[in-house]
Amino acid sequence: MTTRRKFIQLGALASLASFTKAWGKPTSKVSKPVVISTWNFGVGANAEAWKILSNNGRALDAVEAGARVPEGDPKESSVGLGGLPDRDGRVTLDSCIMDEFANCGAVACLEHIVHPVSVARKVMEKTPHVFLVGEGALKFALDQGFKKEKLLTKESEKAWKEWLKTSQYKPIANIENHDTIGIVALDAKQNLSGACTTSGMAYKMRGRVGDSPIIGAALYVDNEIGAATSTGVGEEVIRIVGSHLVVELMRQGNSPQQACELAVARIVKNQPQKSKEIQVGFLALNKNGEYGAFALQKGFTYAVYSNEVANKIFEAKSYY
Numbered sequence: 248m249t250t251r252r253k254f255i256q257l258g259a260l261a262s263l264a265s266f267t268k269a270w271g272k273p274t275s276k277v278s279k280p281v282v283i284s285t286w287n288f289g290v291g292a293n294a295e296a297w298k299i300l301s302n303n304g305r306a307l308d309a310v311e312a313g314a315r316v317p318e319g320d321p322k323e324s325s326v327g328l329g330g331l332p333d334r335d336g337r338v339t340l341d342s343c344i345m346d347e348f349a350n351c352g353a354v355a356c357l358e359h360i361v362h363p364v365s366v367a368r369k370v371m372e373k374t375p376h377v378f379l380v381g382e383g384a385l386k387f388a389l390d391q392g393f394k395k396e397k398l399l400t401k402e403s404e405k406a407w408k409e410w411l412k413t414s415q416y417k418p419i420a421n422i423e424n425h426d427t428i429g430i431v432a433l434d435a436k437q438n439l440s441g442a443c444t445t446s447g448m449a450y451k452m453r454g455r456v457g458d459s460p461i462i463g464a465a466l467y468v469d470n471e472i473g474a475a476t477s478t479g480v481g482e483e484v485i486r487i488v489g490s491h492l493v494v495e496l497m498r499q500g501n502s503p504q505q506a507c508e509l510a511v512a513r514i515v516k517n518q519p520q521k522s523k524e525i526q527v528g529f530l531a532l533n534k535n536g537e538y539g540a541f542a543l544q545k546g547f548t549y550a551v552y553s554n555e556v557a558n559k560i561f562e563a564k565s566y567y
């Protein structure tokens with residue numbers, strides 16, 4: 248058998264396998280506008296986004312405003328202020344944003360700034376670039392008028408010092424030494440945008456960047472098709488360029504639910520053993536207000552706000 252034929256057959260088997268398990272409820276559909284975001288803290292983010300969406304505002308403004316909520320909350324230990332640090336005790340933030348024209352901006356390894364999502368938006372709007380990192384991103388943020396602040400809270404510092412006693416890097420699915428807010432919205436004019444922001448995996452190596460600021464990995468928006476975002480162990484999402492994959496699967500005719508399931512199945516296919524121990528979750532929303540979610544493990548929650556769904560939390564179905 249030629250390698251190409253073998254490849255096609257394997258591909259067909261893989262997608263068949265992913266549908267033999269009766270996973271998700273069928274994709275849900277709501278009227279526009281709608282905003283959906285990852286984890287329980289999505290509720291606070293959605294509420295802020297909804298103020299804009301329900302006033303005929305732009306999805307881009309809504310997702311930025313939404314992402315800023317957990318970023319500014321010192322009690323959220325996985326995003327912005329109060330985020331858990333890397334193993335050297337430094338809080339480094341990753342974020343990106345993308346609009347309906349495929350404009351996008353991103354920052355990674357940004358220190359001392361509470362709202363990296365807004366810096367990412369400035370990168371998108373004020374520079375000829377897409378992505379600024381580290382000291383360059385900080386300099387740009389300060390030039391743009393953002394204030395330098397201390398992001399390591401007493402609680403996060405205490406947790407880090409506790410971690411130092413064993414220094415074991417072992418992310419535990421849903422037990423929150425990681426989390427990210429990924430937020431996607433469809434506005435009243437039927438335009439899509441998305442944003443993603445995180446402090447990344449707690450106690451990561453200095454300089455480590457996950458999926459969250461990478462356009463195509465943790466966020467992708469194609470205004471003709473839909474938008475997708477992800478959370479979980481970023482390395483596995485980067486390997487499959489997850490959110491872009493989800494959007495392309497929707498382009499091929501899959502519902503948002505099916506697209507999320509297929510992307511998760513791809514991670515399982517690549518990493519059959521590892522995928523049993525880690526969490527990755529995808530959320531997708533298409534141009535018609537249909538949305539879906541799927542994760543490797545149980546416990547991945549997301550929040551939906553639309554005229555029909557009053558900012559409710561749902562638990563995604565999972566592969567395992």
Ligand code: ASP
Pocket residue numbers: 425426427445446447448456457458459477478479480481482
């Ligand atoms: N995806 C994030 C990262 O890898 C972490 C998370 O969502 O839990 O940095």
